[in-house]
Amino acid sequence: MRSYPYSLSGPPDVRSPARYLLWIAGQQKATLAAGILLGTVWMASQAVMPFVLGRAIDDGVIGADYPALLAWAGILLGLMVVQAVSDTATHRAGVSSWMQAAFRSVRLVGHTISRTGEALPSALSTGEVVSTAASDAFRLGEVYEVLTRLVGAAAAWLVVTALIWQTSPVLGVVVLTGVPVCCGLLLFVVRPLQARQREQREASGRMTAVGADTVAGLRVLRGIGGEHIFVDRYRARSAETRDSGIRVAHSLADLEASQVFVAGTFSVVFTWVGASLVLAGDITPGELVALYGFSIFLMTPIRAAADSVARFIRAHVGARKILAVLAVDPYVADSTTPVPAPPSGSALVDGRSGVVVEPGLLTAVVSKDPAEATDAVTRLGRFEDAVLEEATVRWGPADLRHVPLAAVRERIVVSEASPQLFSGPLRRQLDPHGRHDDGTILAALEAASALDILDGLDGGLDHAVTERGRGFSGGQRQRLVLARAYLTDAENLVLVEPTSAVDAHTEQRIASRLAAARRRDGRTTVVVTASPLVLRAVDRVVFLEDGRVAAQGSHQDLMTSTPAYRDVVIRSE
Template sequence: MRTYPYPIKTSPDTRSPARYLLWLGSLQLPSLIGGIVCGSIWLLAQATMPLVLGQTIDRGILGKDWGALLAGAAVMLVLGLVQAIFAVLRHRIAVSNWLQAAYRSVQVIGHKITRTGDALPSAISTGELINTAASDAVRIGQIYDLTARLSGAVLSYLLVSVLIWNISWQLGLIVLIGVPVCCALLLFIIRPLQARQREQREMAGKMTAVGADTVAGLRVLRGIGGEHIFVARYRSRSQETRFSGNKVARSVATLDGTQLVVTGAFAVLFTWLGANLAVSGEISVGELVSLYGFSVFLVTPVRILAEMVSAVIRAFVGARKVVAVLSTDPAYADQGSTPPPSGAAPLRDTASGAVIQPGRLTAVVSSDPAASTKLAERLGRFDDAELAEHPVYWAETDLRRIPVASIRERIVFSEADPQLFSGSLRELLDPRGRASDESVLAALEDAGALDVLDGLDEGLDHQVTERGRGFSGGQRQRLALCRALLSNAETLLLAEPTSAVDAHTEARIAARLRAARSGRTTLVTTASPLLLGVMDEVLFLVDGRLAARGTHRELLSVPEYRTVVIRGE
C-alpha cells in the first residue's frame, strides 16, 4: 500500500498556470511515462485489429485458407489480450497520476495557508480557498489522467493513417486532413465553454464564501434573528451559480452532440468512399472491412482530444486559482538570524509607546478594542508590514530580525475568536503532549472550565467535533484559555479571554490567573474590572497611543478610562 502525497522536494513554479502544471508533472515523470507507454500499447493494439480482421477475411475466408484463418484468429486473440492487460495497467497508472497531482496541489495549498498568516484570508476569501483546495485540485489532476490516452490516441491515429494509405492513398489523405479538421471544428464550441466554465467557477467561489460566512456566524445570526438575511443571500448566489452551471452544461452537451455529428458524418463519408472503391474493384472485401473498422476507431482519437481540451481548460482555470493562492506574499518573512534575548526581557511597541515589563500581569484597555488586539498581534509578530514603520523591540532587538520559530516558542498569542480542532479533548488542550493529566486538570480549573469536563462522559478522551461546535461560545473560550495556559509560554498574549463568559466564571478566572502565571509575562486585552483589578499594571490607549498607565484603582481617576471600564462592566 502506497501513501499519498509523495514528498515535494522543489518549490512550486508560480510564474504562470502553465509553468505550475509543468512543475506538477515533473514530480511524477516515471508514472506519466508509464501511463503513456501503457496507453499507447493499448490503443495501438486496438488500432491494429481492423487490419488483421480484413486480412483474415481475404486470406482465410475468401481464400479458403484454414491456416491463415486460424493464424488470424490467434493474432486477434493476442491483440485482445494485450489490449485488455494494458487497458487495466493504463487505468491504474492514470488514477495514480490523477491522485498524485490532486493531492500535491492540496498539499502545497495547505502549506501555504499555514505559513502565510493573516495575509491570505485578507487577500482571498474563505470560500475561494475551500473551492481551490477541494475542487480545483481535482480538476488539475484530470489532465494527468488523460495524458496516457492522448499519447495513445495520437500514435494510433498516425498508425491508422499509414495503414489506410497503404490500402488507398485517397482515403489516407482524407484521414490525414479530415481528422484534424473535425478537431478544429470543435474549437468553435470549446472557446465559449472555457469562458462559461470560468464564470461558473467564480460564481461557485462566491457562493461558498457566503455559505462559509453564514455558518461561521450562525449562532450570532440566530441570536439576533438575522439568519434569514444571509439565507436569502446564499439562495441568490446559489441560483446564480445554478444558472451559470446550466450554461456550462449546455456548452458541454453541444460539444458532445457536435462531436458525434462531426465524427459520425466523417465515418459515413469515409465508409461510403471505401464502399465505392470496393464496388469498382480497387480494394478487396477484407480491405473494405478494415476501412470500416478504421472509421469506427477514428472516433476514439477525436473523442479523447475533445475530452483533453475540455480538461485542460478546467485545469488552467484551477491552476490560475492555485497560483493566486501560492503567489500571495506571507504576512511575515522568516529571514531573521539574530538570537532572541537569553532571558526575560521587556517588549516595546513603538506604534503605541507601550512597554510590557517581564514577569508581570499587564492589561491593555482602549476605547477601541481593535486597537488593543492590534497591539497584542504586533507583539506576537504576525504582520511585518505593520512593523515596517513602527517596529517592536524585544529588549534592544527588532522583532523582525529574530527567527519566527524562536518567537513562537517563547511568545504565545491566543486570539479573541480561538480555533478549536477535532480530535480528543486531551490533544486539543495539549497538542504537544507534554502535560500530565494532573496538569491539564489544574489548567482547566485555572481557566474556569472544569464544569465543561464534568459534562463529558469520556472526560479528556471526549472527541471534539469540527471547530468545537459541540461547545457553547463561553466553553470554547475557556478551553482555549486552558490551552494557552498549558503552553507555559514565557510571554502569553491573551486577547479578550473572558468576553463570552458570565461574571461568576470571570471572577474565578481572575482570582486564579496570578498564581497560574506567576513569574511570567502576561498581557491581557480587556475592559473587564474583574480582570483589571488583579493586574500589576494597566495601559490605557487613546487613538492607539499610550495615554496613561498605572493600576486599575489609580486609573479610575482618569475620566476617559473610567468611561471605558464602566461600559465594559
C-alpha cells in the same frame, strides 16, 4: 510501498496556469509516463485488430488456408488480451495521475491557508477558497487522466495511417489529414464552452461564498430575524449558478453532437472511398473489412481530442483559481537579514504605544478604547510586518521584525479575544502537538477554572468537539482556549480579554489561578482587560490614552492617582 503525502520538489511555477499544469506534470513524471506508455499499448492494440481481421479473411477464409486462419485468430485473441490488460492498467495509472495532481494542489492550497493567516480571507472569500480546494483541484487533476488516452489515441492514429498506407496511399492521405481537420473543426464549438465554463465557475464561487458566510453567522442571523435576507441572497446566487450551468450543458451538448457528426461524416467518406477501391479491384475484400474497422476506430482519436479539449479548459480555469490562492502573500515572513532571538528574560517594547513588558511579571494593559490596548499587545506577536515598519517592536536588543518567525511563534503566544476551537477530540484541541500527559492537561484546565466543563462531557478529554466548538457556550470556549494557552508553555503569553464571557465568581478564580500559574514558572504574561477582579491580581498596570502610555503602576495606585483610569475600571465594573 508508497509514502504519503506526495512529495513536492521545489516551489510551484505560478507564472501562468499552463506553467503550473506543466509543473504538476513534472512532479509525477513516472506515473504519467507509465500511463502514457500503457495508453499507447492499449490504443495501438485496438488499432491493429482490424488489420489482423482483414488478413484472417483474405488468407484463411478466402484463401482456404486453415493454419493461417488459426494463426491470425490466435494473434487476434492475443491482441484482445493485451487490450484488456493494458486498458485496466491505463485506467489505474490515469486515476493515480489524477489523484496525485489533485491532492498536490490541495496540499499547496492548505499550506497557503496555514501560512498566510489573516492575509487570505482579506483577499479571497471563504467560499472561494473552499471551492478551490474542493472542486478546482480535482477538475485540474482530470487533465492528467485524459492525457494518457489522448497520447495513446494519437499514437494509434499514426499506426492506423501506416497500416492503411500499405493498402492505399490515397486512403492514407485521407486519414493523415482528415483526422486533424476534424479535430480542428471542433474548436469552433469549444471556444464558447471555455467562456461559459469560466462564467459558471465564477458563479459557483460566489454562491459558495454566500453559503459559507450564512452558515458562519447563522446564530446571529436567527437572533435578529435576518436569516431570510441571506436565504434570498443564496437563492439568487444559486439560480445564477444553475443558469450558467445550463449554458455550459448546452455547450457540452453541442460539443457531443458536433463530434458525433464530424466523426460520423469522416467515417462515411472514408468507407465510401474504400468501397470505390474495392469495386475498382484495387483492394481485396479482407482489406475492405479492415478499412471498415479502421473507419470505426478512427472515431476514437476524434472523440479523445474533443474530450481532452473540454477537460483542458476546465483544468485551465481551475489552475487559474488555484494560482489566485497561491499568489496571496502572508502579512509576515522571515527577514532577509535575520538576527538571533534574544535570551530568556528579555523585555518586549512596543515603540508606538510605549508599552514595556517586563520579564517575569503579570502586566495588564488598560485603555478607554479597548482596541488601542489590543493593537498594542497584538503587535508584540508580530502578525503583520507592515504595521511593525511604522512602529518598531523590540525584543530585548533585537528588532522583532528580524527575529526568525519560528522563534517568535514558539516564545510569544497571543490568545485573541475571539476564541476558536476546531473539530476533533478535546485532548487534541487543548494539546495540538501531544506534548503533555493527562495530568498536565487537567492542571491547565484547573488553572483556567474549566474542570467543570470536563465533568459534563461523557467522553472526558476524548469528547468529540464539533466545528468551531459550537457545542460549548461562549464562556466555556473562552476557558478552554485559556487552558490551551497555558499548555503552550510560552515564555511570553499575551491574553486579550480572557474573562470577558464568564461570570464574576469564575473570573475571580481565573485571576488568582492565572497569577499563581504564571508566577510559579517565572513566565511573562500580558493581559488586556479592564476588569477590577483581574487588575487586582496583576503585578503592574499600564494605562493608555490616545494609544500612548499615560500612567503605569499598581492597580491601587492608579485608582487613586489617575481619574481617567478609575473611570475606565468603574465603568467596566
